[in-house]
Amino acid sequence: MPPAILHVDLDAFYASVELLVDPSLAGKPLIVGGAGARGVVASASYEARGYGVRSAMPSARARRLCPAAVFVPGRYALYSDYSKRLHGLFQEVTPLVEGIALDEAFLDVTGAQRRLGAPADIAWALRRRVHDELGLWVSIGVSAVKMVAKLASEAAKPKATRGGAEAGLGVCVVAAGEERAFLWPLPVRALWGVGPATHRRLERFGVATVGDLARLPRETLVGAVGSAVGGHLHDLAWGRDPRRVEPERDTKSIGHEETYPADHADRSVLAREVVRLADGVAARLRAAGLAGRTVTLKVRFADFRTITRSRTVKDPLASGPGLAKVAQALLAGVEVGPGVRLLGVSASNLVDGPPLQLGFPDAPANEPAWEGVARAVEGVRRRYGEAAVGPAALLDAGGGLKLRRMGDQQWGPGR
Numbered sequence: 001m002p003p004a005i006l007h008v009d010l011d012a013f014y015a016s017v018e019l020l021v022d023p024s025l026a027g028k029p030l031i032v033g034g035a036g037a038r039g040v041v042a043s044a045s046y047e048a049r050g051y052g053v054r055s056a057m058p059s060a061r062a063r064r065l066c067p068a069a070v071f072v073p074g075r076y077a078l079y080s081d082y083s084k085r086l087h088g089l090f091q092e093v094t095p096l097v098e099g100i101a102l103d104e105a106f107l108d109v110t111g112a113q114r115r116l117g118a119p120a121d122i123a124w125a126l127r128r129r130v131h132d133e134l135g136l137w138v139s140i141g142v143s144a145v146k147m148v149a150k151l152a153s154e155a156a157k158p159k160a161t162r163g164g165a166e167a168g169l170g171v172c173v174v175a176a177g178e179e180r181a182f183l184w185p186l187p188v189r190a191l192w193g194v195g196p197a198t199h200r201r202l203e204r205f206g207v208a209t210v211g212d213l214a215r216l217p218r219e220t221l222v223g224a225v226g227s228a229v230g231g232h233l234h235d236l237a238w239g240r241d242p243r244r245v246e247p248e249r250d251t252k253s254i255g256h257e258e259t260y261p262a263d264h265a266d267r268s269v270l271a272r273e274v275v276r277l278a279d280g281v282a283a284r285l286r287a288a289g290l291a292g293r294t295v296t297l298k299v300r301f302a303d304f305r306t307i308t309r310s311r312t313v314k315d316p317l318a319s320g321p322g323l324a325k326v327a328q329a330l331l332a333g334v335e336v337g338p339g340v341r342l343l344g345v346s347a348s349n350l351v352d353g354p355p356l357q358l359g360f361p362d363a364p365a366n367e368p369a370w371e372g373v374a375r376a377v378e379g380v381r382r383r384y385g386e387a388a389v390g391p392a393a394l395l396d397a398g399g400g401l402k403l404r405r406m407g408d409q410q411w412g413p414g415r
Contacts, residue, residue, distance in 0.1 A: 002176060004119035005245060006107040007141040007149040008090070008126070011158060011165070013103035014043035017082055018072055020135050027164065028070050034059055035071035038259050038341070042074045049160035079103075085134060093126060098245045104153075106146060108245035123171045142173040147241040148182065149174075151190055155182075179239030184211030191236050198225050198233075213237040251288065255296070255346025256280040263302045263339030270336055270343060271328055275391050277345040278324035291316030291353025295323055297330040298344035306342075309333065318353045320391065 010016065014032040019025050029048035033041045039059035051066035063069060083102040090097045093116065096108035109122050116122045123140040130138050141152025156172035158165035174182045188194055188207055201224050207213050213221070214237035222230035235241065256277045264270055274297070285291060295317065296310040309330040317323050327345045 001110050001113045003144040004109045004113060004122075005143060005146050005149045006109055006119065006123055006126070007146075007153040008105055008107060008138050009140075009153045009157070010086070010103040011137045011139055012043055012045055012049075013082075013136070014074060014079055015045040015048075016136050017079055018075075019045070021078070025070060025072075029053070029066050029068055029162075031059070031062055031066070031069045031071050032074050033062075033071070034073070034259075036261055038261065044069075046158060046160045046165035047162060050162035050164075082134060082136070086130065086136075089126070089129060089133065093122065096245050096247050098247055098249070106149065106245045120171065120173045123173070127170060137170075139168060140171045142171065143179065144176050145174075145179055145239055145241045146243050146245065147192060147236055148179050148239060150192075151186065152182070154190075180214070183237065183239055184209060184214060186210045188213050191233060193229055193233055193236070198229065201225055210237050251290065251350060253296075253346050253348035253350070254281055254284050254288070254290070254292070255298075255344055257298055257342055257344025257346075259300075259342045260340070263341055264343075265336055265339045267331075267336055270331060270340060273343050274327045274331055274345060275320070275324045277343065278327055279320035279391055281345055281347055282318060282320040282323055285318045285347060285350075285353070289352060290350045291318035292323075292347025292350050293317070294347065294349040295326040295330070296344075296346045296348060297327050297334070298342070298346070299331075299334055299336075299340055300342035302339040302341050304341070307334070312349060316351050316353050317347065323347060324391075 015030050018030060018032055025045075027047065028045070029051060030045035031041055031048050031053060032043040033039055037060055041053060041055055041057045041059060041062050043055055044053040044062070048062070048066050048069055051069075053062045053066055053069070059071070063071075079102055087097065087099060087105065090105060090107055094107050094109050094112045096111075098106040100106065109116070109119055112122060113119065116125070119142045123142050127138055127140055130136055137158075139153050139156040139158075141149040141154070141156060143149040143152055152172040152174050156169040158168040160166075186209060188202055188210055189199055191210060191213070194202070202213065205216060205220065205224060207216060213233060216234075218230070218234045221234050224230065225233065258273070258277065264273070293314075293316050294310055294312045296308055298306065298308050300306040311326050311330060313326065317326070323345065
């Protein structure tokens, strides 16, 4: 069968899920993300997008563009649940699914054509089913070329107006042999690998569209941006992309970070925050059956200067206390006087685990006991909830545990 790749992208995913949960928000300019001065936009309804609001925009700027916007905090667990259900539908179409984010994925439907029909028919049927079963709309690009499918899904998207979404194509099919006709009118920034720096270099050669790039001699392009990037972009401009859908992708790192409403310069406060972040990282490591040999501390100061400090230990770590001990040692070597705006802890160099925690030179004699403690904590949390048990250092003034989990503070503080 001829190659066929779908790129499926949910329309305004987080905002659309919030509308399902609270229909009273319908028709309003809705922004999902951190509402505080240091927050960012995670998603925006099409009404808000009509004012120029975009994902990853600082919330302060979004509020200036759309003063009437309704802000709601992001709920990562809720969106993750919808994403899992969405991927369940994908798996019923083809096992060759490459998730890119919670709200988008590539599907190789080459082998599904005998069973489900032409690629366009598969795309339309999938779009209807997602809406019927999840209440969400997706835009789908169809092509034999992975990168073209991605750009085609963009072409299928609704148009944003202050009155809401103006219906788009829904499904955009770029048939074999039509790749150049589709690609060449597009702005060159649409191609993967054309960031701000590369774009500036290309502008010096009069390159504004993908067609302009395609007509630039390969040698000139390589001289402008380097052999690897230049060759890659030249192939993309001519509709050549040998990359296939990759269903299995190993996790490279697991981490948590938090942006604070006010800068922290108190080392004791930051040490407690390290415990909180490490506890969240450990929970995700153990849920994934992984452990990490490298612990990284990320610190962003008030002036946005960002540093990282890492340590690799002999034996992999998967307990909160083990990760926190290494991260706190790294924090001890950082001058926090200027004020810390953001703090993060992550584990990388991952292996199957969790093993016994024996990993750093000054480990106490009873360190292996943390494995048993961690298992007991997991059992209590499964039965009574995440906040049932945790490090004593994380008790707040009211006696409750203030934990950090996947997605918390992902888009900045809410105030």
